[in-house]
Amino acid sequence: MPATKFICPDGQETPILKCLNRCPKKERCMFLPTLRAVVKSLDRGIEEPTVTELISGVRETYLKKTTDYAIDPQSALYALQGQAVHTLHEECTEGEILSEVRLKDALTSGKFDMYGKILDESDGTLGDLKVTSSYKIMKALGIHKVDVATGEVYKTGARKGQPKTRKEIRYGGVRHVMDWAIQLNYYRMLLEKAGFTVKRMVIQAICRDNSLRTASERGIEQTVYLIPIHKISDQWLERYFAKKAAMLKEALETKKMPPVCSNRERWGGRKCLDFCEARAECPFAKELRMMNLMKVG
Ligand code: SF4
Structure with missing residues (x-):
């Protein structure tokens, strides 16, 4: 069930x-x-688990489907911004562009954003729109910060004698795009099963905080970035989705809480503390909060 209460x-x-x-x-x-x-x-009236639901942790999806959880409308506004951008694009995809079509297979269903001649005259580009933070774009582009010695040392305090450093930006590091890549590749697979040829996959990431100083400190200077997504094997995708769909089905049938979400799914715990909409119903998140409180205390 979707959320039933507002915070x-x-x-x-x-x-x-x-x-x-x-x-x-x-x-x-x-x-x-x-x-x-x-x-x-909140309620899209879709029965089967969607691609995005299966990419999230099984526990998170289970809790969101079975409990009376509450959401903060303030935090839901980001999602609303994203949906508004999608709607505006949908109205501008005339010509040889397919958009917002929901495709299904035996495991799941997913609605791709656009497909066709969206970047050049060659057909077959699968595009996905993301309205997201400069932090996420920085990670997706492989931008990271390193400590560089300034040549000075601390003269007083606990770090006396230690070299001083400053943060510098580096490009070309590991691109953290796993969830986006899994999502887009599943849409690719659904499109190919429906008879379309997908020649390349690209995310258009729109930065929602690009005018802020924090964004430029993260190396994000543009409003829009095109981020190419590489192919993931169909066999891997099918196994991954089949396993998660089976876990979710079993949990829903037995009404038994699925295992805690993986470290990647729970963003190393950050999601459990502040972002997961099911966190109030999740014993792991409660434990984590308690441990954090004890550390602070
Ligand atoms: S709070 Fe964390 S572990 Fe619990 S459902 Fe949410 S992401 Fe998963």
Whole structure:
């Protein structure tokens, strides 16, 4: 089931229907149509697990499908921005471009963003739009920071005598695009099964914070980046999705909590602490929060 409650700015939870009918607070935290748009974006009415759901941790998807979880409408606004960009593009794909078609196979279904002559006159480019942070784009482009000695040393304090360093940007490192690559490659496979030839795959990443100093400190100077995605073998994709679909199916049938999400799926724990929408229902996230509190205390 999609989220059923909103987390209000004071931290209290309000059932979504109650919020939409009449806000129990002094006044709404945002315009009613914005809240309605957030709600509309939550339920897409798709029965089978989608490609994006299967890329997430099985536990996360299970909890989001089975519990009455709550979301903060403020954080849902980023997703809304992304959807608005998709809608604008959808209205401009006339000609030899296919867009926003949902394709299915026995395991899952996925809606690709666009396919066709989208970058040049050669047919067969599969494109995906991402509206995302400069941090994610930096990682996807393989930009990273290294410590470079300044030639000076600390003269006082705990680090006295140690060399001083400054951060410098380096390009051409490992590109962290695994989830995007899995997603786009699955769409490629679905398109190929439907008889289309995919010659290349490209992500168009739109930076939502590119005017901020933090973005330029991360080496992100443009608003839009084209990020090529390499092919992943069909056999690997099929095994990966079949395993996760089977785990999810079993958990839903037995109502048994699936294993904790992998380190990659939970972003090394960052997702569990601040970003996963199912974190309030997840014992692992509760433990992690407790451990963090103990460290601080
Ligand atoms: S809180 Fe972490 S481990 Fe729990 S479902 Fe979310 S991502 Fe997975």
